[in-house]
Amino acid sequence: MDSLVKRILQLLQENSRLPKEAIADMLGVSRNEVAAAVDQLEKNGIIVGYSAVINWEKAGYDQVTAMIDVKVTPQRDAGFDAIAERIYRFPEVKSVYLMSGAYDLSVVVEGRTMKEVARFVAEKLSTLEHVVSTTTHFILKKYKQDGVIFDDREGDQRLVITP
Amino acid sequence: MKSIRDRLSPVVRAIPPSGIRRFFDLAAGTEGVISLGVGEPDFVTPWRFRDACVDALERGYTTYTSNRGLPALRRAVSDYLERRFGVSYHPDTEILVTVGASEGIDVALRAVLSPGDEVLIPEPCYVSYGPCVQLAGGVPVYVPTRAEDRFKLRADTLERFITPKTKVLLLSYPNNPTGATLTRQDLEQIRSIVLKHDLLVITDEIYAELSYVTPHCSFASLPNMRDRTVLLTGMSKAYAMTGWRVGFACGPKDWISAMVKIHQYTILCAPIMSQMAAVEALTKGDRERDHMVSVYEERRRLVVSAFRQMGLSCHEPEGAFYAFPSIRSTGIPDDVFAEELLKRAKVAVVPGRVFGPGGEGHIRCSYATSVDQLLTAFERIQSFLDRLDEVREHRLARVESGQIGNR
Numbered sequence: 159m160d161s162l163v164k165r166i167l168q169l170l171q172e173n174s175r176l177p178k179e180a181i182a183d184m185l186g187v188s189r190n191e192v193a194a195a196v197d198q199l200e201k202n203g204i205i206v207g208y209s210a211v212i213n214w215e216k217a218g219y220d221q222v223t224a225m226i227d228v229k230v231t232p233q234r235d236a237g238f239d240a241i242a243e244r245i246y247r248f249p250e251v252k253s254v255y256l257m258s259g260a261y262d263l264s265v266v267v268e269g270r271t272m273k274e275v276a277r278f279v280a281e282k283l284s285t286l287e288h289v290v291s292t293t294t295h296f297i298l299k300k301y302k303q304d305g306v307i308f309d310d311r312e313g314d315q316r317l318v319i320t321p
Numbered sequence: 322m323k324s325i326r327d328r329l330s331p332v333v334r335a336i337p338p339s340g341i342r343r344f345f346d347l348a349a350g351t352e353g354v355i356s357l358g359v360g361e362p363d364f365v366t367p368w369r370f371r372d373a374c375v376d377a378l379e380r381g382y383t384t385y386t387s388n389r390g391l392p393a394l395r396r397a398v399s400d401y402l403e404r405r406f407g408v409s410y411h412p413d414t415e416i417l418v419t420v421g422a423s424e425g426i427d428v429a430l431r432a433v434l435s436p437g438d439e440v441l442i443p444e445p446c447y448v449s450y451g452p453c454v455q456l457a458g459g460v461p462v463y464v465p466t467r468a469e470d471r472f473k474l475r476a477d478t479l480e481r482f483i484t485p486k487t488k489v490l491l492l493s494y495p496n497n498p499t500g501a502t503l504t505r506q507d508l509e510q511i512r513s514i515v516l517k518h519d520l521l522v523i524t525d526e527i528y529a530e531l532s533y534v535t536p537h538c539s540f541a542s543l544p545n546m547r548d549r550t551v552l553l554t555g556m557s558k559a560y561a562m563t564g565w566r567v568g569f570a571c572g573p574k575d576w577i578s579a580m581v582k583i584h585q586y587t588i589l590c591a592p593i594m595s596q597m598a599a600v601e602a603l604t605k606g607d608r609e610r611d612h613m614v615s616v617y618e619e620r621r622r623l624v625v626s627a628f629r630q631m632g633l634s635c636h637e638p639e640g641a642f643y644a645f646p647s648i649r650s651t652g653i654p655d656d657v658f659a660e661e662l663l664k665r666a667k668v669a670v671v672p673g674r675v676f677g678p679g680g681e682g683h684i685r686c687s688y689a690t691s692v693d694q695l696l697t698a699f700e701r702i703q704s705f706l707d708r709l710d711e712v713r714e715h716r717l718a719r720v721e722s723g724q725i726g727n728r
Binding site for chain 1: 339341342345348349354356358359360361363365441447448449497501619620622623626627669675692693
Protein backbone atom coordinates (compact mmCIF):
# COMPACT_ATOMS: atom_id res chain seq x y z
CA MET A 159 0.00 0.00 0.00
CA ASP A 160 1.42 3.41 -0.83
CA SER A 161 2.35 5.67 2.03
CA LEU A 162 -0.27 8.28 1.14
CA VAL A 163 -3.14 5.81 1.44
CA LYS A 164 -1.68 4.42 4.65
CA ARG A 165 -1.45 7.89 6.17
CA ILE A 166 -5.02 8.71 5.13
CA LEU A 167 -6.16 5.56 6.91
CA GLN A 168 -4.16 6.44 10.04
CA LEU A 169 -5.58 9.96 10.15
CA LEU A 170 -9.14 8.68 9.76
CA GLN A 171 -8.60 6.00 12.36
CA GLU A 172 -7.50 8.69 14.81
CA ASN A 173 -10.35 11.00 13.88
CA SER A 174 -12.89 9.88 11.31
CA ARG A 175 -14.44 13.36 11.34
CA LEU A 176 -11.32 15.02 9.96
CA PRO A 177 -12.47 16.89 6.82
CA LYS A 178 -11.08 15.65 3.51
CA GLU A 179 -9.95 19.20 2.72
CA ALA A 180 -7.79 19.22 5.84
CA ILE A 181 -6.33 15.81 5.02
CA ALA A 182 -5.47 17.01 1.53
CA ASP A 183 -3.71 20.12 2.86
CA MET A 184 -1.86 18.14 5.52
CA LEU A 185 -0.55 15.60 3.04
CA GLY A 186 0.12 18.11 0.28
CA VAL A 187 -2.18 16.53 -2.31
CA SER A 188 -5.37 17.66 -4.03
CA ARG A 189 -8.78 17.34 -2.45
CA ASN A 190 -9.98 15.22 -5.33
CA GLU A 191 -7.15 12.80 -4.77
CA VAL A 192 -8.14 12.31 -1.13
CA ALA A 193 -11.83 12.04 -1.97
CA ALA A 194 -11.11 9.43 -4.63
CA ALA A 195 -8.83 7.45 -2.32
CA VAL A 196 -11.38 7.42 0.51
CA ASP A 197 -14.12 6.46 -1.90
CA GLN A 198 -12.06 3.54 -3.17
CA LEU A 199 -11.16 2.45 0.37
CA GLU A 200 -14.83 2.40 1.28
CA LYS A 201 -15.78 0.47 -1.86
CA ASN A 202 -13.04 -2.07 -1.32
CA GLY A 203 -14.19 -2.69 2.21
CA ILE A 204 -10.95 -1.40 3.70
CA ILE A 205 -12.73 1.37 5.54
CA VAL A 206 -15.56 -0.71 6.95
CA GLY A 207 -17.36 1.91 9.00
CA TYR A 208 -17.09 5.11 11.00
CA SER A 209 -17.91 5.13 14.69
CA ALA A 210 -17.40 7.05 17.91
CA VAL A 211 -15.41 5.72 20.86
CA ILE A 212 -17.75 6.02 23.84
CA ASN A 213 -17.18 5.77 27.54
CA TRP A 214 -20.52 4.14 28.33
CA GLU A 215 -19.85 3.95 32.01
CA LYS A 216 -19.52 7.71 32.17
CA ALA A 217 -22.66 8.09 30.07
CA GLY A 218 -24.50 6.38 32.90
CA TYR A 219 -25.63 3.32 31.01
CA ASP A 220 -25.18 0.01 32.72
CA GLN A 221 -23.40 -2.28 30.40
CA VAL A 222 -21.39 -5.42 30.85
CA THR A 223 -18.58 -6.58 28.62
CA ALA A 224 -17.07 -10.04 28.82
CA MET A 225 -14.08 -11.54 27.08
CA ILE A 226 -14.64 -15.23 26.53
CA ASP A 227 -11.90 -17.71 25.74
CA VAL A 228 -13.40 -20.39 23.52
CA LYS A 229 -11.81 -23.75 22.71
CA VAL A 230 -13.19 -25.38 19.61
CA THR A 231 -12.59 -28.40 17.45
CA PRO A 232 -11.56 -27.19 14.01
CA GLN A 233 -13.56 -28.62 11.14
CA ARG A 234 -12.24 -30.38 8.12
CA ASP A 235 -11.96 -27.93 5.14
CA ALA A 236 -13.43 -24.92 6.96
CA GLY A 237 -10.84 -24.82 9.82
CA PHE A 238 -11.92 -22.27 12.41
CA ASP A 239 -13.75 -20.00 9.98
CA ALA A 240 -17.09 -21.77 9.97
CA ILE A 241 -17.41 -21.89 13.74
CA ALA A 242 -16.18 -18.28 14.01
CA GLU A 243 -18.92 -17.23 11.65
CA ARG A 244 -21.58 -19.04 13.65
CA ILE A 245 -20.39 -17.04 16.66
CA TYR A 246 -19.92 -13.58 15.14
CA ARG A 247 -23.39 -13.58 13.58
CA PHE A 248 -24.92 -13.07 17.04
CA PRO A 249 -25.52 -9.33 17.59
CA GLU A 250 -24.42 -9.67 21.22
CA VAL A 251 -20.95 -10.52 19.96
CA LYS A 252 -18.86 -7.40 19.35
CA SER A 253 -15.54 -8.93 18.34
CA VAL A 254 -14.15 -12.33 17.49
CA TYR A 255 -10.43 -13.08 17.16
CA LEU A 256 -8.60 -16.30 16.31
CA MET A 257 -5.83 -16.66 18.88
CA SER A 258 -2.57 -18.49 19.27
CA GLY A 259 -1.96 -20.16 22.62
CA ALA A 260 -4.12 -21.87 25.19
CA TYR A 261 -7.46 -21.36 23.48
CA ASP A 262 -8.72 -20.73 19.96
CA LEU A 263 -11.23 -17.91 19.75
CA SER A 264 -11.46 -14.76 21.82
CA VAL A 265 -15.04 -13.53 21.82
CA VAL A 266 -16.13 -10.15 23.17
CA VAL A 267 -19.75 -10.09 24.26
CA GLU A 268 -21.77 -7.12 25.49
CA GLY A 269 -24.97 -7.22 27.48
CA ARG A 270 -26.96 -5.13 29.92
CA THR A 271 -26.28 -7.34 32.92
CA MET A 272 -23.90 -10.11 33.94
CA LYS A 273 -26.87 -12.45 34.00
CA GLU A 274 -27.71 -11.63 30.42
CA VAL A 275 -24.16 -12.29 29.26
CA ALA A 276 -23.95 -15.48 31.31
CA ARG A 277 -27.19 -16.69 29.80
CA PHE A 278 -25.91 -16.00 26.30
CA VAL A 279 -22.76 -17.99 27.00
CA ALA A 280 -24.64 -20.89 28.55
CA GLU A 281 -27.43 -21.05 26.02
CA LYS A 282 -25.88 -19.96 22.74
CA LEU A 283 -22.13 -20.16 22.83
CA SER A 284 -21.29 -23.27 24.82
CA THR A 285 -24.03 -25.29 23.17
CA LEU A 286 -22.65 -24.76 19.67
CA GLU A 287 -21.40 -27.88 18.01
CA HIS A 288 -17.55 -27.99 18.01
CA VAL A 289 -17.26 -25.66 21.04
CA VAL A 290 -15.29 -27.64 23.60
CA SER A 291 -15.12 -25.16 26.46
CA THR A 292 -15.61 -21.51 27.41
CA THR A 293 -13.97 -19.33 30.07
CA THR A 294 -15.73 -16.03 30.75
CA HIS A 295 -13.88 -12.94 32.04
CA PHE A 296 -15.99 -9.91 32.88
CA ILE A 297 -14.40 -6.51 32.33
CA LEU A 298 -14.48 -4.51 35.55
CA LYS A 299 -13.21 -1.19 34.26
CA LYS A 300 -12.09 0.20 30.93
CA TYR A 301 -9.02 2.40 31.11
CA LYS A 302 -8.11 2.65 27.46
CA GLN A 303 -9.90 1.50 24.35
CA ASP A 304 -8.86 1.68 20.69
CA GLY A 305 -5.92 3.88 21.63
CA VAL A 306 -8.10 6.33 23.56
CA ILE A 307 -7.51 6.80 27.28
CA PHE A 308 -10.79 7.25 29.17
CA ASP A 309 -10.65 10.02 31.76
CA ASP A 310 -7.22 11.13 30.67
CA ARG A 311 -5.77 13.30 33.42
CA GLU A 312 -3.17 14.75 31.07
CA GLY A 313 -4.51 18.12 29.99
CA ASP A 314 -2.74 20.94 28.21
CA GLN A 315 -0.67 22.49 30.99
CA ARG A 316 1.03 25.08 28.84
CA LEU A 317 0.81 28.82 29.45
CA VAL A 318 -1.35 30.61 26.89
CA ILE A 319 1.51 32.64 25.43
CA THR A 320 5.19 31.79 25.63
CA PRO A 321 8.07 33.19 23.59
CA MET B 322 15.35 54.33 52.89
CA LYS B 323 16.27 54.94 49.31
CA SER B 324 13.87 53.06 47.08
CA ILE B 325 14.86 49.71 45.72
CA ARG B 326 13.87 50.86 42.29
CA ASP B 327 16.54 53.57 42.36
CA ARG B 328 19.10 51.09 43.45
CA LEU B 329 18.50 48.54 40.72
CA SER B 330 21.35 47.86 38.38
CA PRO B 331 21.35 50.25 35.44
CA VAL B 332 22.03 47.27 33.17
CA VAL B 333 18.84 45.57 34.31
CA ARG B 334 16.90 48.82 34.16
CA ALA B 335 18.03 49.36 30.59
CA ILE B 336 16.37 46.14 29.47
CA PRO B 337 12.96 46.98 28.02
CA PRO B 338 9.96 45.14 29.49
CA SER B 339 8.86 42.08 27.54
CA GLY B 340 6.42 42.92 24.76
CA ILE B 341 4.81 39.57 25.33
CA ARG B 342 3.92 40.22 28.94
CA ARG B 343 0.94 42.56 28.45
CA PHE B 344 -0.42 40.28 25.80
CA PHE B 345 -0.04 37.24 28.00
CA ASP B 346 -2.09 38.86 30.76
CA LEU B 347 -4.79 39.72 28.26
CA ALA B 348 -4.92 36.18 26.85
CA ALA B 349 -4.74 34.47 30.23
CA GLY B 350 -7.74 36.53 31.38
CA THR B 351 -9.98 35.49 28.47
CA GLU B 352 -12.15 32.36 28.61
CA GLY B 353 -12.31 29.77 25.82
CA VAL B 354 -9.22 30.94 23.98
CA ILE B 355 -7.56 28.76 21.38
CA SER B 356 -3.91 29.62 21.66
CA LEU B 357 -1.60 29.67 18.69
CA GLY B 358 0.74 31.69 20.85
CA VAL B 359 2.63 28.94 22.57
CA GLY B 360 6.30 28.41 21.86
CA GLU B 361 6.44 24.81 22.98
CA PRO B 362 5.21 21.42 21.77
CA ASP B 363 1.62 20.44 22.49
CA PHE B 364 2.80 16.87 23.00
CA VAL B 365 3.33 15.80 26.56
CA THR B 366 6.81 14.30 26.91
CA PRO B 367 6.61 10.74 25.49
CA TRP B 368 5.96 8.21 28.20
CA ARG B 369 9.19 6.32 27.52
CA PHE B 370 11.26 9.36 28.57
CA ARG B 371 9.09 10.12 31.56
CA ASP B 372 9.33 6.52 32.64
CA ALA B 373 13.13 6.79 32.60
CA CYS B 374 12.85 9.74 34.99
CA VAL B 375 10.48 7.89 37.31
CA ASP B 376 12.90 4.98 37.29
CA ALA B 377 15.80 7.30 38.11
CA LEU B 378 13.89 8.69 41.07
CA GLU B 379 13.00 5.21 42.30
CA ARG B 380 16.63 4.20 42.15
CA GLY B 381 17.64 7.22 44.18
CA TYR B 382 19.16 9.43 41.52
CA THR B 383 18.58 12.65 43.41
CA THR B 384 22.07 14.11 43.63
CA TYR B 385 24.25 16.68 41.90
CA THR B 386 26.04 15.54 38.79
CA SER B 387 29.44 16.67 37.58
CA ASN B 388 29.34 20.32 36.47
CA ARG B 389 29.56 19.38 32.84
CA GLY B 390 26.68 16.91 33.16
CA LEU B 391 26.36 13.13 33.44
CA PRO B 392 29.13 11.44 31.44
CA ALA B 393 26.53 9.09 29.93
CA LEU B 394 24.54 12.05 28.70
CA ARG B 395 27.58 13.81 27.23
CA ARG B 396 28.47 10.61 25.38
CA ALA B 397 24.88 10.37 24.13
CA VAL B 398 24.99 13.99 22.96
CA SER B 399 28.29 13.41 21.19
CA ASP B 400 26.92 10.35 19.37
CA TYR B 401 23.68 12.10 18.56
CA LEU B 402 25.30 15.20 17.03
CA GLU B 403 27.69 13.08 15.00
CA ARG B 404 24.88 10.84 13.77
CA ARG B 405 22.35 13.55 12.97
CA PHE B 406 24.44 16.54 11.89
CA GLY B 407 27.93 15.24 11.24
CA VAL B 408 29.60 17.39 13.89
CA SER B 409 31.81 15.74 16.48
CA TYR B 410 32.56 16.92 19.99
CA HIS B 411 34.57 15.22 22.67
CA PRO B 412 32.29 14.32 25.57
CA ASP B 413 34.97 15.09 28.20
CA THR B 414 36.04 18.56 27.09
CA GLU B 415 33.74 20.00 24.45
CA ILE B 416 30.21 19.44 25.75
CA LEU B 417 28.41 21.16 28.61
CA VAL B 418 24.94 20.13 29.75
CA THR B 419 23.01 23.32 30.49
CA VAL B 420 19.66 24.15 32.05
CA GLY B 421 17.94 24.42 28.68
CA ALA B 422 19.56 26.01 25.64
CA SER B 423 18.57 29.31 27.32
CA GLU B 424 21.33 28.96 29.87
CA GLY B 425 23.68 28.11 27.02
CA ILE B 426 22.94 31.46 25.36
CA ASP B 427 23.74 33.28 28.58
CA VAL B 428 26.96 31.52 29.51
CA ALA B 429 28.28 31.38 25.95
CA LEU B 430 27.90 35.17 25.73
CA ARG B 431 29.25 35.88 29.20
CA ALA B 432 32.30 33.74 28.54
CA VAL B 433 33.48 35.98 25.68
CA LEU B 434 31.95 39.45 25.98
CA SER B 435 33.72 42.50 27.36
CA PRO B 436 31.85 45.75 27.97
CA GLY B 437 30.94 47.38 24.69
CA ASP B 438 31.47 44.32 22.51
CA GLU B 439 28.87 44.11 19.81
CA VAL B 440 26.83 41.02 19.02
CA LEU B 441 25.08 40.71 15.68
CA ILE B 442 21.56 39.33 16.00
CA PRO B 443 19.41 38.75 12.94
CA GLU B 444 15.84 39.83 13.67
CA PRO B 445 12.94 39.04 13.98
CA CYS B 446 14.27 36.66 16.61
CA TYR B 447 13.64 34.92 19.89
CA VAL B 448 13.16 37.51 22.60
CA SER B 449 16.03 36.50 24.90
CA TYR B 450 19.07 37.21 22.76
CA GLY B 451 19.23 40.98 23.12
CA PRO B 452 18.66 41.05 26.89
CA CYS B 453 21.22 38.25 27.40
CA VAL B 454 23.78 40.30 25.46
CA GLN B 455 22.99 43.38 27.56
CA LEU B 456 23.28 41.43 30.81
CA ALA B 457 26.69 40.21 29.66
CA GLY B 458 27.78 43.81 29.14
CA GLY B 459 27.59 43.66 25.37
CA VAL B 460 25.66 45.67 22.84
CA PRO B 461 23.05 43.90 20.70
CA VAL B 462 23.15 44.97 17.07
CA TYR B 463 20.09 43.82 15.19
CA VAL B 464 20.47 42.79 11.58
CA PRO B 465 17.17 42.92 9.73
CA THR B 466 15.87 40.04 7.66
CA ARG B 467 12.99 40.59 5.28
CA ALA B 468 9.81 38.82 4.28
CA GLU B 469 10.86 39.12 0.61
CA ASP B 470 13.85 36.89 1.45
CA ARG B 471 11.64 34.53 3.45
CA PHE B 472 13.47 35.98 6.45
CA LYS B 473 16.77 34.35 5.52
CA LEU B 474 19.83 36.23 6.71
CA ARG B 475 21.68 37.75 3.78
CA ALA B 476 25.45 37.93 3.90
CA ASP B 477 25.56 41.40 2.29
CA THR B 478 23.14 42.80 4.87
CA LEU B 479 25.10 41.18 7.65
CA GLU B 480 28.36 42.73 6.54
CA ARG B 481 26.89 46.24 6.63
CA PHE B 482 26.46 45.98 10.40
CA ILE B 483 30.00 44.92 11.20
CA THR B 484 32.12 47.44 13.10
CA PRO B 485 35.53 47.16 14.80
CA LYS B 486 33.63 46.29 17.99
CA THR B 487 31.76 43.33 16.50
CA LYS B 488 32.76 40.19 18.33
CA VAL B 489 30.02 37.60 17.99
CA LEU B 490 27.40 36.60 15.45
CA LEU B 491 24.37 34.94 17.00
CA LEU B 492 22.56 32.69 14.53
CA SER B 493 19.25 30.97 15.17
CA TYR B 494 18.03 28.78 12.33
CA PRO B 495 15.50 27.22 12.02
CA ASN B 496 14.15 30.47 13.31
CA ASN B 497 11.59 31.39 15.91
CA PRO B 498 9.33 33.27 14.96
CA THR B 499 9.71 33.17 11.17
CA GLY B 500 10.30 29.46 10.53
CA ALA B 501 13.16 30.44 8.20
CA THR B 502 15.98 27.96 7.64
CA LEU B 503 19.37 28.40 6.02
CA THR B 504 20.75 25.93 3.51
CA ARG B 505 24.39 24.95 3.29
CA GLN B 506 24.84 27.51 0.47
CA ASP B 507 23.26 30.28 2.54
CA LEU B 508 25.54 29.39 5.44
CA GLU B 509 28.61 29.26 3.20
CA GLN B 510 28.10 32.93 2.38
CA ILE B 511 27.80 33.81 6.03
CA ARG B 512 30.86 31.73 6.74
CA SER B 513 32.97 33.85 4.42
CA ILE B 514 31.90 37.02 6.27
CA VAL B 515 32.72 35.33 9.57
CA LEU B 516 36.20 34.42 8.32
CA LYS B 517 36.84 37.81 6.77
CA HIS B 518 36.06 39.62 10.03
CA ASP B 519 37.30 36.91 12.37
CA LEU B 520 34.00 36.66 14.26
CA LEU B 521 32.96 34.19 16.92
CA VAL B 522 29.64 32.47 16.35
CA ILE B 523 26.95 31.23 18.68
CA THR B 524 24.45 29.15 16.77
CA ASP B 525 21.19 28.31 18.52
CA GLU B 526 19.97 25.21 16.69
CA ILE B 527 17.28 24.16 19.14
CA TYR B 528 14.85 23.63 16.23
CA ALA B 529 17.34 21.66 14.10
CA GLU B 530 15.25 18.49 14.04
CA LEU B 531 12.24 20.47 12.88
CA SER B 532 13.50 21.13 9.35
CA TYR B 533 10.94 20.06 6.81
CA VAL B 534 12.20 21.00 3.39
CA THR B 535 15.92 20.27 3.42
CA PRO B 536 17.84 18.35 6.08
CA HIS B 537 19.26 20.69 8.70
CA CYS B 538 22.79 21.90 8.09
CA SER B 539 24.63 22.90 11.26
CA PHE B 540 26.80 25.99 11.01
CA ALA B 541 29.41 24.13 13.06
CA SER B 542 29.68 21.48 10.33
CA LEU B 543 31.10 23.99 7.83
CA PRO B 544 34.88 23.85 7.23
CA ASN B 545 36.89 25.39 10.09
CA MET B 546 33.80 26.82 11.79
CA ARG B 547 33.74 24.37 14.65
CA ASP B 548 36.73 26.01 16.32
CA ARG B 549 35.09 29.43 16.54
CA THR B 550 31.50 28.32 17.16
CA VAL B 551 29.40 27.31 20.12
CA LEU B 552 26.52 25.11 19.01
CA LEU B 553 23.48 25.22 21.27
CA THR B 554 20.75 22.66 21.24
CA GLY B 555 18.62 20.71 23.67
CA MET B 556 15.73 18.44 24.42
CA SER B 557 12.90 20.97 24.53
CA LYS B 558 11.50 21.13 21.03
CA ALA B 559 12.18 17.90 19.13
CA TYR B 560 11.71 15.66 22.17
CA ALA B 561 8.86 17.65 23.73
CA MET B 562 10.82 18.16 26.95
CA THR B 563 10.57 21.90 27.61
CA GLY B 564 9.91 21.70 31.33
CA TRP B 565 12.84 19.37 31.95
CA ARG B 566 15.34 22.13 31.24
CA VAL B 567 18.08 20.19 29.52
CA GLY B 568 20.22 21.81 26.86
CA PHE B 569 23.68 21.30 25.44
CA ALA B 570 26.47 23.69 24.58
CA CYS B 571 29.18 22.27 22.35
CA GLY B 572 32.29 24.01 21.13
CA PRO B 573 36.05 24.38 21.29
CA LYS B 574 37.40 23.33 24.65
CA ASP B 575 38.67 26.74 25.79
CA TRP B 576 35.32 28.39 25.21
CA ILE B 577 33.44 25.50 26.87
CA SER B 578 35.85 25.50 29.85
CA ALA B 579 35.16 29.20 30.40
CA MET B 580 31.46 28.47 30.23
CA VAL B 581 31.86 25.64 32.74
CA LYS B 582 33.49 28.13 35.09
CA ILE B 583 30.40 30.36 35.02
CA HIS B 584 28.00 27.42 35.07
CA GLN B 585 29.64 25.76 38.08
CA TYR B 586 29.32 28.87 40.24
CA THR B 587 25.83 29.89 39.16
CA ILE B 588 23.97 26.70 38.28
CA LEU B 589 26.16 23.84 39.44
CA CYS B 590 24.44 21.31 37.22
CA ALA B 591 21.23 20.48 35.37
CA PRO B 592 18.79 18.32 37.37
CA ILE B 593 19.96 14.71 37.43
CA MET B 594 16.54 13.14 36.83
CA SER B 595 16.07 15.31 33.76
CA GLN B 596 19.49 14.30 32.52
CA MET B 597 18.56 10.62 32.99
CA ALA B 598 15.41 11.11 30.90
CA ALA B 599 17.47 12.89 28.26
CA VAL B 600 19.83 9.91 27.98
CA GLU B 601 16.84 7.68 27.31
CA ALA B 602 15.42 10.10 24.74
CA LEU B 603 18.67 10.60 22.83
CA THR B 604 19.61 6.93 22.76
CA LYS B 605 16.19 5.30 22.32
CA GLY B 606 13.77 8.03 21.34
CA ASP B 607 14.19 8.35 17.57
CA ARG B 608 10.80 6.84 16.90
CA GLU B 609 8.94 9.17 19.23
CA ARG B 610 10.84 12.16 17.88
CA ASP B 611 10.26 11.25 14.24
CA HIS B 612 6.56 10.73 14.88
CA MET B 613 6.18 14.20 16.39
CA VAL B 614 8.18 15.79 13.60
CA SER B 615 5.98 14.18 10.94
CA VAL B 616 2.86 15.42 12.72
CA TYR B 617 4.24 18.99 12.79
CA GLU B 618 5.05 18.68 9.11
CA GLU B 619 1.41 17.85 8.29
CA ARG B 620 0.12 20.69 10.39
CA ARG B 621 2.61 23.05 8.79
CA ARG B 622 1.11 22.39 5.37
CA LEU B 623 -2.38 22.74 6.79
CA VAL B 624 -1.63 26.10 8.41
CA VAL B 625 0.13 27.64 5.41
CA SER B 626 -2.66 26.53 3.11
CA ALA B 627 -5.30 27.89 5.50
CA PHE B 628 -3.72 31.36 5.71
CA ARG B 629 -3.28 31.55 1.96
CA GLN B 630 -6.93 30.59 1.47
CA MET B 631 -7.85 33.44 3.78
CA GLY B 632 -6.03 35.74 1.40
CA LEU B 633 -3.10 36.44 3.72
CA SER B 634 0.40 36.32 2.35
CA CYS B 635 2.30 33.56 4.12
CA HIS B 636 5.85 32.60 3.17
CA GLU B 637 6.60 28.92 3.53
CA PRO B 638 8.13 28.36 6.96
CA GLU B 639 10.72 25.64 6.40
CA GLY B 640 11.44 24.86 10.01
CA ALA B 641 10.44 25.17 13.70
CA PHE B 642 6.69 25.12 14.37
CA TYR B 643 5.58 28.62 13.51
CA ALA B 644 3.85 30.23 10.59
CA PHE B 645 4.49 33.95 10.26
CA PRO B 646 1.83 35.29 7.90
CA SER B 647 1.71 38.94 6.91
CA ILE B 648 -1.38 40.86 7.92
CA ARG B 649 -0.24 44.09 6.21
CA SER B 650 -3.03 43.77 3.65
CA THR B 651 -5.58 44.37 6.42
CA GLY B 652 -4.11 47.79 7.12
CA ILE B 653 -4.19 47.08 10.82
CA PRO B 654 -0.99 47.07 12.91
CA ASP B 655 -0.01 43.62 14.14
CA ASP B 656 -0.36 44.42 17.84
CA VAL B 657 -3.87 45.80 17.30
CA PHE B 658 -4.73 42.88 15.05
CA ALA B 659 -3.61 40.37 17.69
CA GLU B 660 -5.46 42.15 20.46
CA GLU B 661 -8.71 42.42 18.51
CA LEU B 662 -8.41 38.83 17.27
CA LEU B 663 -8.11 37.72 20.85
CA LYS B 664 -11.03 39.79 22.09
CA ARG B 665 -13.40 39.19 19.20
CA ALA B 666 -12.48 35.74 17.95
CA LYS B 667 -10.75 34.23 20.98
CA VAL B 668 -7.67 33.17 19.11
CA ALA B 669 -4.33 34.08 20.65
CA VAL B 670 -1.40 34.80 18.33
CA VAL B 671 1.74 36.78 19.01
CA PRO B 672 2.22 40.14 17.25
CA GLY B 673 5.34 40.03 15.11
CA ARG B 674 6.83 43.26 16.49
CA VAL B 675 7.52 41.50 19.77
CA PHE B 676 10.36 39.73 17.94
CA GLY B 677 11.87 42.88 16.49
CA PRO B 678 10.93 45.68 14.09
CA GLY B 679 11.24 43.29 11.14
CA GLY B 680 8.30 41.37 12.57
CA GLU B 681 5.89 44.30 12.26
CA GLY B 682 2.93 43.54 10.05
CA HIS B 683 3.15 39.83 10.86
CA ILE B 684 1.66 37.51 13.45
CA ARG B 685 3.33 34.41 14.84
CA CYS B 686 1.06 31.38 14.83
CA SER B 687 2.33 28.22 16.44
CA TYR B 688 1.14 24.96 14.93
CA ALA B 689 2.16 23.05 18.02
CA THR B 690 -1.59 22.68 18.47
CA SER B 691 -3.91 19.78 17.64
CA VAL B 692 -5.50 19.67 14.18
CA ASP B 693 -8.98 20.01 15.70
CA GLN B 694 -7.94 23.18 17.50
CA LEU B 695 -6.25 24.51 14.39
CA LEU B 696 -9.35 23.97 12.27
CA THR B 697 -11.53 25.77 14.80
CA ALA B 698 -8.97 28.57 15.03
CA PHE B 699 -9.01 29.02 11.24
CA GLU B 700 -12.81 29.31 11.24
CA ARG B 701 -12.60 31.98 13.90
CA ILE B 702 -9.82 33.89 12.14
CA GLN B 703 -11.75 33.76 8.87
CA SER B 704 -14.88 35.19 10.43
CA PHE B 705 -12.76 37.84 12.15
CA LEU B 706 -11.28 38.80 8.77
CA ASP B 707 -14.79 38.95 7.30
CA ARG B 708 -15.72 41.56 9.88
CA LEU B 709 -12.57 43.65 9.74
CA ASP B 710 -14.52 46.82 8.90
CA GLU B 711 -16.04 46.73 12.36
CA VAL B 712 -12.58 46.50 13.85
CA ARG B 713 -11.34 49.44 11.81
CA GLU B 714 -14.33 51.60 12.76
CA HIS B 715 -14.00 50.66 16.38
CA ARG B 716 -10.28 51.48 16.50
CA LEU B 717 -10.81 54.70 14.60
CA ALA B 718 -13.46 55.75 17.11
CA ARG B 719 -11.08 55.00 19.95
CA VAL B 720 -8.28 56.99 18.38
CA GLU B 721 -10.58 59.97 17.85
CA SER B 722 -11.87 59.84 21.40
CA GLY B 723 -8.28 59.65 22.57
CA GLN B 724 -8.58 56.23 24.17
CA ILE B 725 -5.44 55.01 22.59
CA GLY B 726 -2.53 57.29 22.65
CA ASN B 727 1.13 56.50 22.58
CA ARG B 728 1.58 52.81 22.34
